[in-house]
Amino acid sequence: MVYEKTTETRQAIIDACLRMNAEGINQGTSGNISVRVGEEMLITPSGIPYDQLTPKDIIRVRLESGQVRGLHKPSSEWRFHCDLLQARPDMQAVVHAHPVHCTALSMLRQPLPACHYMIGLFGGSDVPVAGYARYGSAALSEAVVAVMEDRHGCLMANHGATVLGEDLGKALWRLGELEILAQSYLAARAVGEVVLLSDQExxxxxxxxxxxxxx
Known part of the structure; x- marks a missing residue:
């Protein structure tokens, strides 16, 4: 039963990766997904095209020690997945990708402000930007964990976006919503000054x- 459940979760991760690319949320293998399984996480491997993945290719990483078990290297971003799941026991999944409009805002190093009530879906009055550090580094993980202390999503300076979810479905949903909000905000800003919601609203x-x- 445990094996069957783990295999089901591995396939769900693959399906979510394929969906990200099909919906234009991600390109190539730049995104990565993890799901908590007990004291470990299951995470996508590094650099393997999603349409070539099988359940056995998904990697296990021990949350506390970072010990890796699997046929391949884990995603280069495994560290912040691991650290986020440890810091946020209320969350079960992490989804990271490079959606075009989220990434554009990240290049401007500007948070997504209170331009729409759906911003509240991410736990605050804006979606913050984590400071820049090289991909895969401990410094990047520290920056992401810091801004996600009380949030369900963030932009990552000159990089992309990361979201958390109570389950994989909610995490993927949040990433899609974040990209639509970023796209809508940039479109509105191109026309005129965006009217923001008040703190009370x-x-x-x-x-x-x-x-x-x-x-």
Missing amino acids: MAEAIEAFKDYGPK
Whole structure:
């Protein structure tokens, strides 16, 4: 039963990767996905095209020690996946990718402000930007974990975006919503000055999101 459940989760990760690329949220193998399984995480391997992945290619990483088990190297971003899941026991999945509009904002190093009530889906009145550090580095992990302390998503300076989810489906959904919000914000800003919601309006939206979705 444990083996069957793990195999099912491995296939769900592959399916989510394929969906990201099909929906234009990611390109190539630049994205990566992890899911908590007990004291470990399952994560995509480094550099293997998603359409070539099979369940046995997904890598196990021990959350506390970083010990790796699998046929391949884990994603180069395994460190911040591991550190996020340790720092946020309320979250079960991490999805990272390079959506075009999120990445454009990250290149400007500008947070996504309170331009729409759906910003509240990410736990605050904006979606912050984690400071730049080389991909795969401990410094990048520290920067991402710091801004995600009380958030469900962030932009990453000159890099892309990362989201958390109570499960893999919610994480993938949040990434899609984040990209749409970034696209809408940049489109509006190209036309004129964006009118932002007030702190009170955002506080109401954030509170409402606590009871959002199916029971």
